[in-house]
Amino acid sequence: MPIDPICKKIVPDDTPYSTDYGGKKYHFCSDWCQVKFEHLEKSVIRMRRAIPEKERIGFGKLRKDIIKPGICTLCGACSATCESVAIKNEQPTLVAKCTGCGVCYNQCPRTITTEEGLVGKMRLAYRARSALPDVKGQDGGVVTAMLAYALEEGLIDCAIVTKKSDEEPWKPVPMIARTYEDLLESSGSMYSHSMTMNALMSAIKQGLRSIAFVGPSCNIDAVTKMQKSPYGFLNLFMRANILKMGLFCMDTFQYEGIKEFVESKNIRLEDIESMKIRKGQFEFQTPEELKVYSLDEFDIYRSSSCKYCSDMASENADISFGGVGTPKDWTTVIARTGLGYELYNEAVDSGYIDSYLLKKEEMKRATNLARMKKIQMYSVNRREKKCD
Ligand SMILES: Cc1cc2nc3c(=O)[nH]c(=O)nc-3n(C[C@H](O)[C@H](O)[C@H](O)COP(=O)(O)OP(=O)(O)OC[C@H]3O[C@@H](n4cnc5c(N)ncnc54)[C@H](O)[C@@H]3O)c2cc1C
Numbered sequence: 001m002p003i004d005p006i007c008k009k010i011v012p013d014d015t016p017y018s019t020d021y022g023g024k025k026y027h028f029c030s031d032w033c034q035v036k037f038e039h040l041e042k043s044v045i046r047m048r049r050a051i052p053e054k055e056r057i058g059f060g061k062l063r064k065d066i067i068k069p070g071i072c073t074l075c076g077a078c079s080a081t082c083e084s085v086a087i088k089n090e091q092p093t094l095v096a097k098c099t100g101c102g103v104c105y106n107q108c109p110r111t112i113t114t115e116e117g118l119v120g121k122m123r124l125a126y127r128a129r130s131a132l133p134d135v136k137g138q139d140g141g142v143v144t145a146m147l148a149y150a151l152e153e154g155l156i157d158c159a160i161v162t163k164k165s166d167e168e169p170w171k172p173v174p175m176i177a178r179t180y181e182d183l184l185e186s187s188g189s190m191y192s193h194s195m196t197m198n199a200l201m202s203a204i205k206q207g208l209r210s211i212a213f214v215g216p217s218c219n220i221d222a223v224t225k226m227q228k229s230p231y232g233f234l235n236l237f238m239r240a241n242i243l244k245m246g247l248f249c250m251d252t253f254q255y256e257g258i259k260e261f262v263e264s265k266n267i268r269l270e271d272i273e274s275m276k277i278r279k280g281q282f283e284f285q286t287p288e289e290l291k292v293y294s295l296d297e298f299d300i301y302r303s304s305s306c307k308y309c310s311d312m313a314s315e316n317a318d319i320s321f322g323g324v325g326t327p328k329d330w331t332t333v334i335a336r337t338g339l340g341y342e343l344y345n346e347a348v349d350s351g352y353i354d355s356y357l358l359k360k361e362e363m364k365r366a367t368n369l370a371r372m373k374k375i376q377m378y379s380v381n382r383r384e385k386k387c388d
């Protein structure tokens with residue numbers, strides 16, 4: 001039986017109030033609903049048709065992503081915009097055929113459907129790698145190469161980076177890098193928290209005025225908050241210009257936890273040459289072989305704060321860097337602000353970095369990971385299976 005799209009009542013097939021619009025017949029309970037349809041509902045129908053093919057997502061996905069995991073706020077936007085959806089037993093429910101037009105998914109306040117919603121504002125995104133032969137980075141070495149350009153050009157006095165502790169192997173220690181050699185020492189990723197803000201404050205107090213700061217989203221947020229906060233520290237930050245270079249980040253792990261894990265596999269931390277998280281696996285390169293373990297095995301060591309973090313791409317940075325999206329030994333770069341964009345492109349033009357525009361499918365891989373992070377608070381287990 002048809003449903004009146006205005007009042008949502010079920011009406012008989014032979015109701016005298018009906019109209020054809022856009023190749024479909026609509027039925028009404030009364031002439032009042034029919035008049036309302038003529039005035040208003042046509043615009044809803046036009047909007048449905050205007051949604052591009054790739055955003056035509058059916059009710060099934062809304063059910064899977066939002067309703068089943070319990071994220072639905074019962075705002076009623078889906079039922080308000082489609083006669084096939086009604087709220088039953090306190091849940092949006094499909095009560096008639098779904099044409100997969102995508103309106104409900106796109107209108108739902110709990111879905112994220114735009115690129116900007118997933119990875120933040122950007123000017124352009126790139127696939128890049130260092131053109132400096134002695135830079136061996138975590139991915140393409142682009143962070144280190146860009147810092148090298150800024151330092152050698154005199155654009156920055158120092159960079160706040162992180163290096164491995166001399167005393168405890170693979171323990172991250174923040175440092176104020178002032179030379180190319182310092183930068184080389186800091187390249188590569190360590191998957192535990194680094195207290196980068198301590199080094200930043202120290203640099204400002206030492207009178208350094210133009211500073212590049214490298215850190216994952218939560219570190220970038222700390223800088224941003226201190227810059228904008230009405231409480232204290234503003235006077236310190238007025239003394240320095242800070243270029244915020246963000247790292248993509250899905251997780252960090254307790255340092256003692258990583259240590260305990262590798263030792264349980266008879267690997268000495270000091271023998272590990274590189275660590276990498278890829279496609280849901282933790283890789284450890286030893287002099288003899290590459291040891292690979294499922295990330296699931298590290299669950300108990302994951303920093304608890306990371307489970308509640310929803311910013312994969314360091315959205316508040318001037319420029320962000322990650323491994324996801326691009327092939328091995330390349331870095332995905334998202335230039336966001338004028339400062340980040342200009343400095344990065346100057347480094348490219350000056351021969352420090354090889355850079356190409358990011359392809360659509362590469363960006364898609366990055367946005368997929370960002371989506372996992374945004375919804376992880378609701379589905380931590382689901383996310384852990386498929387990280388890139
Ligand atoms: C904890 C952590 C988690 C990450 N998770 C992901 C992820 O899930 N997906 C993804 O695509 N990319 C992730 N990254 C980013 C990725 O590992 C690379 O840092 C990024 O691709 C840049 O590579 P690069 O070769 O250009 O950088 P490099 O030239 O190697 O420079 C890396 C920079 O990172 C800094 N750094 C290293 N460890 C830390 C740390 N613990 N805290 C602060 N700064 C640090 C170094 O000081 C250096 O300046 C993560 C990075 C970190 C540190």
Ligand code: SF4
Pocket residue numbers: 057058059081082083084085097098099100101102103104105
């Ligand atoms: S027809 Fe209705 S339920 Fe199906 S996708 Fe469109 S708005 Fe959602």
Ligand code: SF4
Pocket residue numbers: 062066067071072073074075076077078079092104107108109110
């Ligand atoms: S639009 Fe989204 S949040 Fe609102 S009722 Fe529908 S599923 Fe729930």
Ligand code: SF4
Pocket residue numbers: 216217218219249250251252303305306307309310311
């Ligand atoms: S996941 Fe979030 S909270 Fe955890 S280290 Fe990364 S940016 Fe910080």
